[in-house]
Amino acid sequence: MFDETQVRVAVAFHSAYGHTARQAEAVADGARAVEGTTVELLAVDELDDALWSSLDDADAIVFGAPTYMGSPSAGFKIFAEGTSAVLKDNLRWKDKVAAGFTNSGCMSGDKLNTLVDLVMLAAQHGMIWVGLAQPGGWSSSGGSVEDLNRLGSWLGAMAQSDSDVGPDIAPPATDLRTANELGRRVAIVTRAYRRGADLEQVAAHQAVSA
Numbered sequence: 001m002f003d004e005t006q007v008r009v010a011v012a013f014h015s016a017y018g019h020t021a022r023q024a025e026a027v028a029d030g031a032r033a034v035e036g037t038t039v040e041l042l043a044v045d046e047l048d049d050a051l052w053s054s055l056d057d058a059d060a061i062v063f064g065a066p067t068y069m070g071s072p073s074a075g076f077k078i079f080a081e082g083t084s085a086v087l088k089d090n091l092r093w094k095d096k097v098a099a100g101f102t103n104s105g106c107m108s109g110d111k112l113n114t115l116v117d118l119v120m121l122a123a124q125h126g127m128i129w130v131g132l133a134q135p136g137g138w139s140s141s142g143g144s145v146e147d148l149n150r151l152g153s154w155l156g157a158m159a160q161s162d163s164d165v166g167p168d169i170a171p172p173a174t175d176l177r178t179a180n181e182l183g184r185r186v187a188i189v190t191r192a193y194r195r196g197a198d199l200e201q202v203a204a205h206q207a208v209s210a
């Protein structure tokens, strides 16, 4: 039996210059604010045993990378390729909850492609993807840059960082709020999911009753 009282969320991210790290912190804060949630913020720079062990222990993993040349940064891709050993180990992360976020210099900047990459990574692991579930903001005459989900992304959280300022200034608070909301949703959904039936038990039961 699993412990229903605590949900573990890991935020596994890469950030070369610190902007995406700010977004990762906001995701972590959002998850942490949900009662009964333990959060680990994990930079994927070092692929050591401590990293794999933390990820193995997590109920949910939120993947995050800056968008470089229209896809996840090379630093994140090294990590993603490293997870192939997990996949080969009998899909060790199967049925964990997954979500994702990305940050880049342009408003669009081809960030969607990065999120699609993160979804693909989760799908290869048999993980269960959770999107942002927020209406698109900043999309009407009454809208504002301050709107939640101002970049109108549903697959995951997007942020934009002006290229000439440091992570103390970018991404702006509006995008950090959106990231925070993703973290909150992941924690809530994971909690509800863990309260539900163990998927293997359901499958075994259905096989017996068929």
Ligand SMILES: Cc1cc2nc3c(=O)[nH]c(=O)nc-3n(C[C@H](O)[C@H](O)[C@H](O)COP(=O)(O)O)c2cc1C
Pocket (backbone or CB within 6 Å): 014, 015, 016, 017, 018, 019, 020, 021, 066, 067, 068, 069, 070, 071, 103, 104, 105, 106, 107, 108, 109, 110, 161, 163
């Ligand atoms: C090699 C490289 C490629 C980049 N490619 C893109 C891109 O395709 N689209 C975009 O909008 N911004 C692009 N950027 C800008 C970064 O996404 C942006 O500076 C981001 O805030 C960096 O995040 P980090 O500080 O977490 O590394 C690129 C930056 C670098 C260094």
